[in-house]
Structure formats: structure tokens, C-alpha cells
Amino acid sequence: MALPLALDIALRHLLHRRRQTLVSLLGVTLGVAFFIAISAMLQGFQRDFISRIIDIQPHIIVMDEVREPPRQPVERAFPDAAILLHGLKPREETRGLRGARNMLATLEEASGLHVAPALSGNVLIHFGGKDISVNITGITPDQERKVTHIEKDLLSGTLDALYTTSNAIILGEGVAKKAGIRKDDLITVVSPAGVMMKMKVVALFSSGITVLDNFDTYVLLKKAQVLQNRPNVINRLKIRLDDVEQAAPLAARIERQFGYRAEPWQEQSRNVLGIYVIQNAIMYPTVSAILIVACFGIFNVISTVVFEKTRDIGIMKSMGFRDSDVRLVFVMEGLIVGIVGTLIGWLIGWLLIEFMASLKFEMEGFVKAQGFVLYRTPRHYLISGGMAVLSATLAAWLPARRASRLNPVDIVRGAG
Amino acid sequence: MSEASPPALEARALTRELPGPVPVTLVRGIDLTIAPGEFVAITGPSGSGKSSLLYLLGLLDRPTAGTVLLSGEDTIGSSPDRLADLRLARIGFVFQFHFLLPEFSCLANVEIPIRKLGRLGGTAARRRASDLLEQLELGEHRQKLPEQLSGGQRQRVAIARALANDPPLILADEPTGNLDSRTAALVFDIFRDLAHTQGRSVVVVTHDAALARTADRRIHLVDGRIEG
Ligand SMILES: Nc1ncnc2c1ncn2[C@@H]1O[C@H](COP(=O)(O)OP(=O)(O)OP(=O)(O)O)[C@@H](O)[C@H]1O
Numbered sequence: 214m215a216l217p218l219a220l221d222i223a224l225r226h227l228l229h230r231r232r233q234t235l236v237s238l239l240g241v242t243l244g245v246a247f248f249i250a251i252s253a254m255l256q257g258f259q260r261d262f263i264s265r266i267i268d269i270q271p272h273i274i275v276m277d278e279v280r281e282p283p284r285q286p287v288e289r290a291f292p293d294a295a296i297l298l299h300g301l302k303p304r305e306e307t308r309g310l311r312g313a314r315n316m317l318a319t320l321e322e323a324s325g326l327h328v329a330p331a332l333s334g335n336v337l338i339h340f341g342g343k344d345i346s347v348n349i350t351g352i353t354p355d356q357e358r359k360v361t362h363i364e365k366d367l368l369s370g371t372l373d374a375l376y377t378t379s380n381a382i383i384l385g386e387g388v389a390k391k392a393g394i395r396k397d398d399l400i401t402v403v404s405p406a407g408v409m410m411k412m413k414v415v416a417l418f419s420s421g422i423t424v425l426d427n428f429d430t431y432v433l434l435k436k437a438q439v440l441q442n443r444p445n446v447i448n449r450l451k452i453r454l455d456d457v458e459q460a461a462p463l464a465a466r467i468e469r470q471f472g473y474r475a476e477p478w479q480e481q482s483r484n485v486l487g488i489y490v491i492q493n494a495i496m497y498p499t500v501s502a503i504l505i506v507a508c509f510g511i512f513n514v515i516s517t518v519v520f521e522k523t524r525d526i527g528i529m530k531s532m533g534f535r536d537s538d539v540r541l542v543f544v545m546e547g548l549i550v551g552i553v554g555t556l557i558g559w560l561i562g563w564l565l566i567e568f569m570a571s572l573k574f575e576m577e578g579f580v581k582a583q584g585f586v587l588y589r590t591p592r593h594y595l596i597s598g599g600m601a602v603l604s605a606t607l608a609a610w611l612p613a614r615r616a617s618r619l620n621p622v623d624i625v626r627g628a629g
Numbered sequence: 630m631s632e633a634s635p636p637a638l639e640a641r642a643l644t645r646e647l648p649g650p651v652p653v654t655l656v657r658g659i660d661l662t663i664a665p666g667e668f669v670a671i672t673g674p675s676g677s678g679k680s681s682l683l684y685l686l687g688l689l690d691r692p693t694a695g696t697v698l699l700s701g702e703d704t705i706g707s708s709p710d711r712l713a714d715l716r717l718a719r720i721g722f723v724f725q726f727h728f729l730l731p732e733f734s735c736l737a738n739v740e741i742p743i744r745k746l747g748r749l750g751g752t753a754a755r756r757r758a759s760d761l762l763e764q765l766e767l768g769e770h771r772q773k774l775p776e777q778l779s780g781g782q783r784q785r786v787a788i789a790r791a792l793a794n795d796p797p798l799i800l801a802d803e804p805t806g807n808l809d810s811r812t813a814a815l816v817f818d819i820f821r822d823l824a825h826t827q828g829r830s831v832v833v834v835t836h837d838a839a840l841a842r843t844a845d846r847r848i849h850l851v852d853g854r855i856e857g
């Protein structure tokens with residue numbers, strides 16, 4: 214079975230300069246392999262983080278804040294006027310969601326979601342001569358368990374212990390570790406309002422999300438209201454949806470209806486998600502740079518081949534090869550390097566992923582993990598292969614076009 | 630010459646000028662007719678335009694005035710692709726330098742024009758190439774690379790390749806320039822045979838007056854014109 218003529222010639226050209234061909238092949242291979250491995254790693258972490266966030270955190274948090282300051286009476290009276298106001302004083306508000314009970318009732322009627330009220334604030338925990346500042350959240354366990362992951366994240370103890378033990382508190386694992394606290398220890402909690410309370414640690418939790426584990430604590434809603442000296446106040450409504458995709462639109466609707474700021478999960482995690490955007494913005498150019506270098510390699514080889522093969526091009530044309538036939542030979546050379554490089558790159562990329570998957574180590578970044586979280590998808594193979602083959606073909610195109618335009622008379626005359 | 634069979638090759642008022650600040654005229658006003666089975670030698674001093682004329686006759690170069698007719702087909706308005714196709718199917722070129730593709734064996738080199746034309750299948754192409762090498766007494770060298778052959782052998786492989794698609798017209802530019810006189814005479818015998826027993830038109834450019842005398846007809850170029 215004979216190869217098509219153009220392919221045959223292209224292959225022989227490449228095989229006759231093995232070292233150069235290998236170098237440009239290596240470029241493509243590395244570009245493709247790194248793209249696959251790095252994409253699997255980055256997207257693995259990102260998707261893992263997002264799925265954990267969606268699993269653990271409420272999908273929407275309604276807060277006792279408004280997005281824009283309330284409009285002044287004069288602004289409301291003249292909506293189109295340019296108004297400059299001096300000497301505005303903010304009102305000292307007793308913070309909290311006003312009409313929270315109503316909102317709760319309204320939201321509870323809606324289907325496809327669960328709501329839980331909370332009062333969060335800061336307190337100092339005092340234990341064994343150490344003071345640490347933590348977030349404290351007053352919750353109602355019966356509602357909370359339907360909205361967040363807290364119950365499943367408990368390492369010891371139960372969520373209901375908040376009901377059955379008086380002055381009970383649940384600590385994040387990181388909080389406990391920092392102060393050397395263990396379950397059943399008695400700790401002192403002091404609030405900014407000046408209330409001090411002895412509380413018993415009834416449970417520890419570990420969510421895997423580092424910031425939560427290091428700073429969050431939970432008590433009964435009533436206890437939190439007493440601690441913060443804000444009886445009956447609720448400053449958070451946490452919502453969990455059956456369909457996460459509805460988080461952003463529903464949050465917007467809640468804001469419009471009640472006037473309070475409602476953050477969907479994407480907004481709550483915007484810092485981390487923003488870092489991922491930066492990660493991607495760094496990774497894709499880096500991998501592309503490898504491919505670009507590979508392209509220079511291909512461009513270089515094929516330019517050299519065209520230069521060295523000038524005489525052969527002349528004879529091919531005098532034999533009756535059309536310009537397009539000559540071009541095809543050299544474009545084919547780029548294509549071969551691109552395709553073979555891609556295939557080897559796929560294999561090496563796959564091996565790299567399996568190697569990374571076999572590594573086990575403890576790490577703590579935004580989330581806790583044992584080893585790399587890898588995301589495997591045929592998409593990464595298709596994207597890297599597509600980019601490699603396309604850029605290899607483009608890199609070959611210029612020298613190929615030059616070859617096809619060579620005038621056979623000049624060549625034959627020069628060599629004769 | 631009967632009207633039914635047009636000449637294998639005809640040049641009418643063929644002129645080729647190179648443009649430029651000082652235009653160079655390579656050939657001017659060449660009229661020429663070559664019949665099937667005719668063996669013609671082109672002679673002339675160095676720089677007289679022999680190669681230039683051959684490139685025009687072989688449709689490798691285009692005239693600035695006049696035209697070339699191949700078996701009666703006027704090529705004046707033909708596209709570059711059409712000219713390439715004509716070269717492939719109807720013309721065999723042999724140059725002073727052998728111009729074999731170095732990565733291909735002798736057999737594979739001879740096969741290239743056959744594969745390009747695509748009229749014969751893989752096995753038939755191989756058999757034809759093999760037969761041609763056999764006829765030129767190169768049968769035992771078919772699997773060798775060009776660099777493993779002597780100059781005369783290479784030139785014969787190049788002739789086999791020029792014959793690959795059974796072209797009615799063979800054009801050779803100093804095919805014996807690099808060969809010793811005995812080998813050169815052998816190569817000339819081959820060309821004469823191609824014309825006289827195979828009925829092809831053969832045009833050979835040569836410096837060698839003795840060899841030129843063995844041709845049916847001599848065309849002497851001086852300064853881009855036919856003399857005498
Ligand atoms: N690209 C060019 N630019 C300028 N002059 C050229 C060019 N090509 C050829 N010539 C000139 O055209 C003339 C004819 O050249 P050609 O190669 O046809 O001669 P020739 O008869 O084949 O000579 P030789 O016997 O040395 O091969 C020569 O004087 C040559 O110098």
C-alpha cells in the first residue's frame with residue numbers, strides 16, 4: 214500500500230533531518246502535554262472548590278446591608294438634577310434585618326428552597342490564656358441543617374447538642390487547634406457588647422474550606438442575640454436552593470423585593486473565584502507560549518527544508534507538479550509534526566495526570582485536600598490537539614507558500 | 630507532413646525578454662517545427678540562449694511574445710496549472726545535473742511522475758518504472774539511492790524518469806555535459822533510439838559538435854536567434 218505522493222515526499226523530508234524534526238516535535242509534545250496536565254490540575258481545584266462551596270455554603274445570603282445608600286429626600290424630589298449635599302450624617306441604626314420574620318415567612322412559602330435565620334457577629338474566645346477572635350453565628354439547628362452542611366461536617370458531637378446543652382458552642386477545627394481546645398472544654402466568650410459567657414464546646418466541625426474552619430463558631434440563635442445584646446435581631450437569612458443555577462436571579466429578585474443586599478454564592482466567594490480567573494489568565498498564555506515556541510521550531514524546520522530542497526522543488530515543478538501540489542508537500546510536513554506531536558503529547562499528558570493522581574500529600578490552600586484534585590475531560594485533549602495542529606499548519610504555511618512560488622527556471626538555471 | 634497529424638512541437642515568433650532597467654533578450658523571433666520521431670540538436674556558444682529556448686519549449690518559462698504549440702494545442706493563454714499538467718503528461722525533461730530526489734531510491738524516483746499522473750495503479754506503476762530501468766540497463770541498481778550511483782548511471786535514471794509517463798516530447802539540456810565522451814555517446818544513442826524506434830520527438834542541447842552531427846537536424850543559436 215503506497216502512501217499518497219505528497220505525504221510520501223513530506224515524510225521523507227522529515228525523516229532525513231531527524232534531529233531538527235525531533236526538536237520541533239518535542240516542542241509540540243511539551244506544549245500539548247503541559248496544557249493537558251496543567252488544565253487538569255487547575256480546573257480540578259477550581260471545580261472542586263466550587264462544588265464544595267455549593268455543597269457547604271448557603272446559596273444565597275440576605276444581609277442587613279443595602280447596596281446603595283438610601284436616596285436623600287431632595288434627590289427623590291428632583292431625580293434628574295445634579296445635587297451636592299453637605300453635612301450628611303449617617304443614622305445610627307440598630308443593625309439587623311427589619312421585618313425579618315415576614316421575609317422568612319414569605320421565602321418559606323416559595324418552593325424549591327430552604328431558609329434559615331442567623332445572627333452573625335464577632336466575639337473573642339478566651340481559653341488557657343489565649344484570646345482568639347472568631348465569627349460567631351447564632352443558628353436554629355432545625356432550619357440550619359437544611360441550608361448548610363454544618364451537621365455533616367461535625368467531627369464529634371451533634372448539632373442538636375446546641376438544644377440539649379445549655380450555653381453550647383460548636384467550633385471550627387482550626388479555631389480549636391489554634392487555642393488548644395478540645396470537645397467538652399469550657400471556654401469564655403466575650404462579645405463587643407461586653408457580654409461574657411462561659412460556654413461548653415459540644416462539637417467540632419471541619420468543612421475543608423480553610424477560612425470557615427479557622428474562624429467560624431456556632432451557637433443557638435437565642436444565645437447569640439443575648440451575647441450581642443440584640444434581642445430578637447436577625448442579620449442574615451441563608452437560603453439553599455434545589456437548583457443552584459437559580460441563585461443569582463433569585464438573589465436579584467430578593468434584593469428588589471426587600472431592599473436588602475442578597476449575595477449569591479458566586480459573590481460570596483468572589484475573592485477566590487477572582488484568583489481563579491487570574492490563574493487561568495496566567496496559565497493559558499504560558500501554555501500558549503510553549504506552543505508558540507513550538508511553532509517557531511516548525512517554521513524553522515520547514516523553512517530550512519524549503520531552502521535545502523530548492524533544487525527538488527525546481528525539479529518537481531519541471532516534472533509537472535502544480536504550485537498547489539508543492540505547497541501541499543510542505544504544509545503536510547507541518548501537519549505531520551503537529552499531529553504526531555499531539556499524539557505523543559496526549560500520551561505524556563495522560564501519564565502526567567496519572568502520576569499526579571498517584572501522589573498523596575496533605576495540603577491546605579483555599580480548601581483542604583489529600584493530593585491533587587484532577588479534572589479529566591476529553592475537552593482538554595481536543596483543545597490542545599486542535600491548537601497544536603492548527604498552529605503547526607500555520608507555521609508551515611508561510612514557507613510552503615514561498616516554496617510554491619519559487620520559479621523553476623531560476624532554480625534549474627542556477628543549478629545547471 | 631499531412632494535415633491530420635500536427636507537429637509534435639511548434640514555436641511561433643518566440644521571444645523572451647527579461648524586464649529591468651536594462652532589459653535582456655534571451656531569445657528573439659524563434660520559429661521552429663519539430664515532427665514526431667525527429668531527433669534535433671541545438672548548438673551554439675555559451676550564453677546564446679539555448680537553455681532559455683528549451684525552457685520556453687518545455688512550458689517551464691513563458692514567452693514575452695510568440696507562442697508554443699504542443700501537438701497543435703496553443704499554450705498562449707493556458708493557466709499555470711494547465712502548463713504543469715502538460716509537462717507532467719506530455720514532456721520529459723533531462724538536465725545537465727541529474728536532479729533526482731535524494732531521499733528516494735532510483736525506482737521510487739522513476740515512479741514519482743507516474744504516481745503524480747495517477748493513470749497507473751501502484752503495481753502497474755512499479756512495473757513500468759522497473760521496466761524503464763531495465764531498458765536503460767539499471768535493473769540491478771533500482772533499490773539504490775542516487776548518491777550510490779555513478780554520474781552516467783544517474784543520468785540514465787533521470788532519462789528513465791523523463792520517460793515515465795511515456796511523453797511524446799523529450800527535452801534535454803546538456804545531458805552529457807558531466808559525462809566522459811564514451812558515456813556521452815551511449816546517452817546520445819539512447820536519445821536517438823527514443824526518436825527513431827519509439828517515435829518521440831527529442832530535442833537535445835549540446836556543446837559537443839561531434840555528438841550534434843549524429844542528430845537528424847541541427848539548430849544553431851547565436852545571440853538568441855537561429856542562424857543559418
Ligand atoms: N536572470 C538573468 N538575468 C540576466 N541575464 C540572464 C538571466 N538569465 C540568463 N541570462 C542571460 O541570457 C543569456 C542566455 O542564457 P542561456 O542560459 O539561455 O544561455 P545558454 O546558451 O544556455 O548558455 P550555456 O551554454 O552557457 O548554458 C545569457 O547571456 C545569460 O547571461
Ligand SMILES: [Mg+2]
Nearest residue numbers: 679680681802
Ligand atoms: Mg545552458
